Amino acid sequence: MKKWVFRYKFAVLMLFVNLGLLIAYPALGRESFLHTRDNTMEMLYIIPPIFMILGLLDVWVPRETMIRLMGERSGIHGKLIGFLMGSMAAGPLYVAFPVAGLLIKKGSKLSNVLIFIGAWSTTKIPLLLFEAGALGWSFMLTRFVVNLFVILLIAGLTEKLLNASDKEDLNKRAQTLST
Amino acid sequence: MFTVILYIIATGLLIASYLNDRKKTKQALIKAWKAFENILPQFITILFIIGIMLSLLKPETISRLIGGESGFSGMFLAAIVGAVTLIPAFVAFPMASSLLDNGAGIMQIAVFISTLMMVGIVTMPMEIQYFGKKATLLRNSLAFGFSFLVAVIIGGVIQ
Secondary structure (H helix, E strand, O other), X not given: OHHHHHHOHHHHHHHHHHHHHHHHOHHHHHHHXXXXXXXXXXXXXXXXXXXXXXXXXXXXXXXXHHHHHHOOOOHHHHHHHHHHHXXXXXXXXXXXXXXXXXXXXXXXXXXXXXXXXHHHHHOOHHHHHHHHHHHOHHHHHHHHHHHHHHHHHHHHHHHHHOOHHHHHHHHHHHHHHOO | OHHHHHHHHHHHHXXXXXXXXXXXXXXXXXXXXXXXXXXXXXXXXXXXXXXHHHHHOOHHHHHHHHHOOOHHHHHHHHHHHHHHOOOOHHHHHHHHHHHHHOOOOXXXXXXXXXXXXXXXXXXXXXXXXXXXXXXXXXXXXXXXXXXXXXXXXXXXXXX
């Protein structure tokens, strides 16, 4: 019970902030609750398939297979898999973190997981189509091509700049987080 | 539309899993729930923050912030706004498009879109939970820096 309260303390705090807003500025507070409701509905729509796939991956894909596909010596294939997985996703970036945690736990190379994160954040296919519609094809395509390199650079640099103990800490987090 | 495809894939895999091994399938669903419940407190917090943010920061306010100033200071401001705010894409792209129509600079818009997608100040606590402080700070600052490069190239290509 105590643990439950501790884990949800910020969520409860934000609920009270929003309630306070509703009392002090009824119109603003109401609008805020409506935004939260709309976003919650959208999240509830997106989340079930992603976490179902995550659970099935965890149970069915052995660590050795994941190491072969996305591990230290997976080469260009690991990068490609990370990129494709991220691009085929749906939902905001913070939904990607639990999936990334699982990929690390199963022995993926950190930079490949960061490529997955990068792709999820900027090259999701539905997003690209929407972007082309709103801002034009040349804007979208230029951003897409430049981002291919930027995603690789960010992933490579982040991994290079972390030392062995940072990586060990990262692996420990992954082991304890996704049960 | 795309989410429908994800549902079809997930359901297909679930059925295949169930036909092969019922016990393992049950285990997978329990793991799915646990992974979700693990992150649920942060999800709820973020959903409230987005709600408050969207009601306080009206599109007009954001437009004034990133559409007004030009040059590097304008770009920097746009990058900060993108990094701090959490605006869903279906709001951000049409907003960016109308800003461009109203005379905002292409580089300001590009850097805003770029940091909005890649940098997440508000979601950092969640990212730290999975990646640790150092990796999270590195990824976000690198993404922030490279957003300017992306913007300058887009600005050069589209005139």
